[in-house]
Amino acid sequence: MATPSSRPRTSRWLTGLDGRSRLVRLSRPSRPSSVAGPGGPAGPLLAFAVTVTAFCAAWVARGSFPFGATGRAINDQANQYVPFHRALWDLAHGQAAGDLLFTWRGGFGQQFLSDYYTYLGNPLSWLAVVVPRAHVDLAVFVVTPLTMGLAAAVMTVYLGKLVPGPWWQRGVLGAAYGLCGWALSDASYIPMWLWGLVALPMLGIAVEWCLERRRWPAATVLVALAWLGNFYTAMMATMAACVLLLIRLVVLDLTGRQRLRALGRAAGAAATGILLNLPLLLPSFLSSGAAQPTKAGAFDPVRLEIFLTGMLPATHLWGGRPRLYIASLGMVLAGTFVLNTAVARRTRLVWTVAVVLVAASFQFPPTQYVWHGLAVPNGNPYREAFVFSGMLVIVAWMCLAHRPRPLHLAVTAALMVAAAFVLRHTDDFGGATWYAVLGGGAVSLLALCLLARAERHPRLVPVAAVLMVAVVLGESALAALNADQRRSREGWATPAVTSSGSITRHFEAVRSADGWPAYRTDSGSPQTSYNDALALRAEGPQYYSSYLPAATFEALEPLGYGYKNDGRTIFGADNPVLDAIFAIGARVRPDATGDGWHADRFPAPPLVTLRPTLAFTSPAPADSVYARQENVLGAAVHEVPTPTRTGATWTARCTPGTEAFWYSPDTTGTLRTATGTSLPLEARMTGVVRLGPVPASGEVRATVDSATTGPSVPAHPIGCLDRARLDAAIAHLRATGATRVQPDGHTLKATFPAGSTGTAVIATTATPGWQCSRPTTPFHGLLAVPLTGDTTTITCTYTPKGLLPGLAAGAAALVTLLTACATTLHRNRRTRSTPEPPAGPHGGTQDAADLRSVH
Structure with missing residues (x-):
């Protein structure tokens, strides 16, 4: 300069x-010591x-x-960064369900490498x-x-x-x-x-x-x-x-x-x-x-x-x-x-x-x-x-x-x-x-x-x-x-608590119900964060990441799971049919007093189940969430009546003793049941919700307090679940499913009885990166492999797209760097072995290797 x-x-x-010309730094005469220099x-x-x-x-x-x-914790600090750091702790201490490439916690199994690079x-x-x-x-x-x-x-x-x-x-x-x-x-x-x-x-x-x-x-x-x-x-x-x-x-x-x-x-x-x-x-x-796209607005510069x-x-x-x-x-x-x-x-x-x-x-x-x-x-x-x-x-x-x-x-x-x-x-x-x-x-x-x-x-x-x-x-x-x-003062930035007695008790309740990989444990609601599955060591659907695959969203949203952030945040749903589809065998709930948490356990199919080669088609109305659930489950377990509407009230008739559910993903407001229970409806954030047992009269009534009740409620919002049919479906899936499931890091191995034929369905979404020992087949967005009776074992491994070429390029760069280091060391040895050049006009030397300073 x-x-x-x-x-x-x-x-x-x-x-x-x-x-040869070289950049040489000149120090001021008044500089007292090396502490004043760049390296001090x-x-x-x-x-x-x-x-x-x-x-x-x-x-x-x-x-x-x-x-x-x-x-x-502000905004995503509570919902993403703290949960992902807790997942990093689990990974480092050998307590993660997965490895650096894949985690079985959150989103029913998702990549982890990109999340690590972005958030950790x-x-x-x-x-x-x-x-x-x-x-x-x-x-x-x-x-x-x-x-x-x-x-x-x-x-x-x-x-x-x-x-x-x-x-x-x-x-x-x-x-x-x-x-x-x-x-x-x-x-x-x-x-x-x-x-x-x-x-x-x-x-x-x-x-x-x-x-x-x-x-x-x-x-x-x-x-x-x-x-x-x-x-x-x-x-x-x-x-x-x-x-x-x-x-x-x-x-x-x-x-x-x-x-x-x-x-x-x-x-x-x-x-x-x-x-x-x-x-x-x-x-x-x-x-x-491959992530679920978001609706980013055009850049609008602020005023000068x-x-x-x-x-x-x-x-x-x-x-x-x-x-x-x-x-x-x-x-x-x-x-x-x-x-x-x-x-x-x-x-x-x-x-x-x-x-x-x-x-x-x-x-x-x-x-x-x-x-x-x-x-x-x-x-x-x-x-x-x-x-x-x-x-x-x-x-x-x-x-x-x-x-x-x-x-x-x-x-x-x-x-x-x-x-x-x-x-x-x-x-x-x-x-x-x-x-x-x-x-x-x-x-x-x-x-x-x-x-x-x-x-x-x-x-x-x-x-x-x-x-x-x-x-x-x-x-x-x-x-x-x-x-x-x-x-x-801005709503999105209200500081959140990430440590409390309630959160600790919530975590302990989840751990007490742990049964992985025999079944999944859902951390339940109310949520502490959008990534409770990571934060609390659960295996539910809760997941929030910029990398949530479009394939995961497209598989989970039609089944009745709520979402936010244009689909990059998936919420849980307290629904027995969904629990059966995704091998959830325990759910944590708050105590009636609100001071603690407890775990409910129930039978669940294994993580890998077998479905008939011929796809099942639900008899329920095809446009209803209940039909979509039954198509994935492979059994008819719902009554889906056509309700009548009187003002803001929907009335339907179901078999007494069944359990009624409601689904209207475009409604924002309050849902009131016939028993007086009020449930919040937050549009797409709210998935399938439970109305309660169908009374002896068989009448199911629900009232929606919302300014947009007309167009926002689908034609078939009410479905009544027959528990006996569901129990029979679960028993069948357990009897015909994999006898042994071994998830090991980013690899899953499942063993079936000899002669098994049909479609082996893994309770995870078919996201890009899965490779199985047999060709995969489409199954409502889930990972599935056809079995023809000639094998009893399937193995699926998740490898992030781009990892192998990335490793090759990284290795080439590392070789280049090591070669440069070796060349530099060799040149320095030769320089040290060369006699010093003659003194300069001021008694010093301008050594070819010393480019840092001249005093």
């Missing part, structure tokens, strides 16, 4: 004795400590678990396996500040590689990055996304190594680590790294050949690092393609004033709006960067244009789609906001390292106050923003002015340091608290 002659260059390309531990440790302290201080102030009774990829998530299972949720919460702190520490190292300077100043700005608005307001409850915050500075370091023509294997490893955590934010961080590389290629004094070689090394490191993750990446990509308000410190805007800010200290320095004449003009111009263009790309639909991997953003459309915050921190550091003038700082601080005044009427502009802009801005300006006078008055340095640390810590804690408080 070129600088005016009045200041020493921080980096330049020097020509060694072999005539003090700066990263400071950044880590400030970040973790600020975030946890907001927890304490809010009274959130574990510092109070307020729930900590953050390496710090493995902290959850070293604590007792009862405290996994606390470990999940702790992953957030630890990941933010690690991101701050790595950013501190990266800043030192760009421009050398005092360790504590880098540490403070590293903390400003770890506590950026995106981390505090958008991703603080999403542990896997937070790894993108770490990935950005890691990839920045890899870029610098590629420019220096050093440590290509290490750069490749950093790319691999970035993509190991979560491909979504890793993709955004990689795109940002491309921007950083282009900026550095422009501002550094390089020849065309040197630029091409740097691009080649960077491209090679990126390709190899990503390929190392292909065993995870490719199956996840293919699983996403809202976008700019998102840059003001401690601002939390409603909904999916951008949170682009960093602490006021960083904002003042970033704004002053363009005015700092101590930084070379070309450097200021290129970085300023890059920052502006990156911000503008967030508002332009085509480039916004590029940031999101050519997909319509689902949810918050500004998930790449941390990229902009990272660039702000970088220019803030370059400004601080070149000692900005107090006048320029004051102008920038005044502009920030003016912007806050102009934007004060923006939706949800809160008081915390004024505290940050006025209070934090004033303290930041004071600290920076004291620092500017520190050359003449060294005693001011500790004062400035304390003020800078205090303003980032205090202001960020306020921003985190503000985000928590404002976000909790």
Whole structure:
């Protein structure tokens, strides 16, 4: 990076004795020790400590678990992340029903590898396996500040590689990055996304190594680590790294050949690092393609004033709006960067244009789609906001390292106050923003002015340091608290409890009824989370994942299971016919007092049953859910009358002693039975519900209180179950079904009596990836294999699509990396055995292998 002659260059390309140009870093004469350099531990440790302290201080102030009774889990943190981490604990401790590729818990058996990569990829998530299972949720919460702190520490190292300077100043700005608005307001409850915050500075370091023509294997490893955590934010961080590389290629004094070689090394490191993750990446990509589709809306950029308000410190805007800010200290320095004449003009111009263009790309639909991997953003459309915050921190550091003038700082601080005044009427502009802009801005300006006078008055340095640390810590804690408080007012973000006496008793009741693989245990309702089967070690249908296959939804929804999120969340249904179809032999229910849980056990067919070769056709009306259930069960067990309607009341007649059920998946309201029981109807979330025993009169009556009762109720909402017929059907399935079922990881083996013919039906959905010892056959969406009497055993193995080619590509990338490492080691040995070159003009040497610094 070129600088005016009045200041020493921080980096330049020097020509060694072999005539080759190399990037050489120049340290300032005043740098006291290696601790001030990029590799010193003090700066990263400071950044880590400030970040973790600020975030946890907001927890304490809010009274959130574990510092109070307020729930900590927000939205999917309760429904997905905590349950998946509990499943990871089970996997690590050998108590999972399945393995890394497949789990039998949830959705009646689903892939697990893509879920692992998406929800558990953050390496710090493995902290959850070293604590007792009862405290996994606390470990999940702790992953957030630890990941933010690690991101701050790595950013501190990266800043030192760009421009050398005092360790504590880098540490403070590293903390400003770890506590950026995106981390505090958008991703603080999403542990896997937070790894993108770490990935950005890691990839920045890899870029610098590629420019220096050093440590290509290490750069490749950093790319691999970035993509190991979560491909979504890793993709955004990689795109940002491309921007950083282009900026550095422009501002550094390089020849065309040197630029091409740097691009080649960077491209090679990126390709190899990503390929190392292909065993995870490719199956996840293919699983996403096979998943139940969602209705993502088109990107609609926010108004300009809202976008700019998102840059003001401690601002939390409603909904999916951008949170682009960093602490006021960083904002003042970033704004002053363009005015700092101590930084070379070309450097200021290129970085300023890059920052502006990156911000503008967030508002332009085509480039916004590029940031999101050519997909319509689902949810918050500004998930790449941390990229902009990272660039702000970088220019803030370059400004601080070149000692900005107090006048320029004051102008920038005044502009920030003016912007806050102009934007004060923006939706949800809160008081915390004024505290940050006025209070934090004033303290930041004071600290920076004291620092500017520190050359003449060294005693001011500790004062400035304390003020800078205090303003980032205090202001960020306020921003985190503000985000928590404002976000909790939105219904989707109401904090949920993930540890309680009731949840513990629920878990114990499920475990007491465990009979896997002889039968499944359903965790019942009310649910603690959408993934109760994973969280409570049950084997029911409850499952919530972005990878829920369309094949699973298409198999379960017609049978009367409720769903949400466009079909990516499946709920349970307390229905004996469905229990028989899916081998459920126990269900947990709350006690009458509501203080505890108990398990009900009942006969169930085995996990693999035998059906006649000739498909069964139900005599019930074909458009009813009861007919669809009977077609899968293979027996007629219902009466399905045609009801009469009087106003909002439906009346039908069934055989006394049978059990009546109701199904109207498009109805929202309240269902009232003849006995006065009220049942909530939540449209597609509500599956088949139990009305109760049919009285001696044979009359079944149900009243629906809903504004849309007419068109929302199907022609045959009522079905009456004959328990004697169902018991006979179950007995037949048990008598003819598999005599032994062995689910082992992602493989299932079933043994039948000799001479068995028909269709062997496995109580799991026929999702892509299953391969059986005999060709499979369609059976109402379930996995089925025809038996012709010449075999007594079938074996089915689940292999995620793309795993084998992913492993092959990953192995090739690993060989490439190991070869590069071996080549580097060999070259280093040869270099050490070569006599030292003659001394340079100043008594030092310009060793061809030493590219790090010249003193």
